[in-house]
Amino acid sequence: MRSFATEHTVTTPHAPRSRGRRSGPVLAYAPDGTTLGFAAGLARGSSLAFVESIHGFPLGGWAHQFGAVDLTRPAERPEELRPELAEAVDRLDLHTSNGFGDEFGKQQAQRILQTLRSAGPLDRDVILGALAARGTSERAVRNLAKLIDELDPR
Incomplete structure (x- = not known):
């Protein structure tokens, strides 16, 4: 994560809005509901990766909506919702x-x-x-x- 941060813009939802407006890949570490939307907005037109926390915001439903791939198990795809x-x-x-x-x-x-x-x-x-x-x-x-x-x- 450190190497990603040195090569790309680093920001938070609390940073001034002028920061983080460049386009490019976004990595969101243990996002909450606010950070989830913020990161998705920053990544528009690029790639987006989330690192989910066991105690953090659940990302399974988010992954279902977008057909996201779990990079720890790339061969597995989210099952269709009942x-x-x-x-x-x-x-x-x-x-x-x-x-x-x-x-x-x-x-x-x-x-x-x-x-x-x-x-x-x-x-x-x-x-x-x-x-x-x-x-x-x-x-x-x-x-x-x-x-x-x-x-x-x-």
Whole structure:
């Protein structure tokens, strides 16, 4: 990672916006919801690599949305989302405008999640990552995570 940083622009979401506007490959180390979107924006038109943290933001759903390759297992491709899970992600995406923070948004999310849960286990990380890949705000992802955890405690 050090050699990458010496050859390329290094920035963070907190750096001045004038930094990091060059085009080129982007490496995001253990991104959170904010850094995920920031890195994707910087990489527009180039390559993007994430190093996922065990305790960090789940990237499985993000990988599904973009067909990303796990460089530690390049021969493996992400499995297709179960149809009911893909439909639930689509429906949740329609209700993200208020970040699942208002009563209506919470009720809609809970209804969608309960329907999905009746079809099988909730795949928390895939749901959250897929919505993040669609540009859902970090606040909405955080609120949805709470709703999932209430419905399906780990």
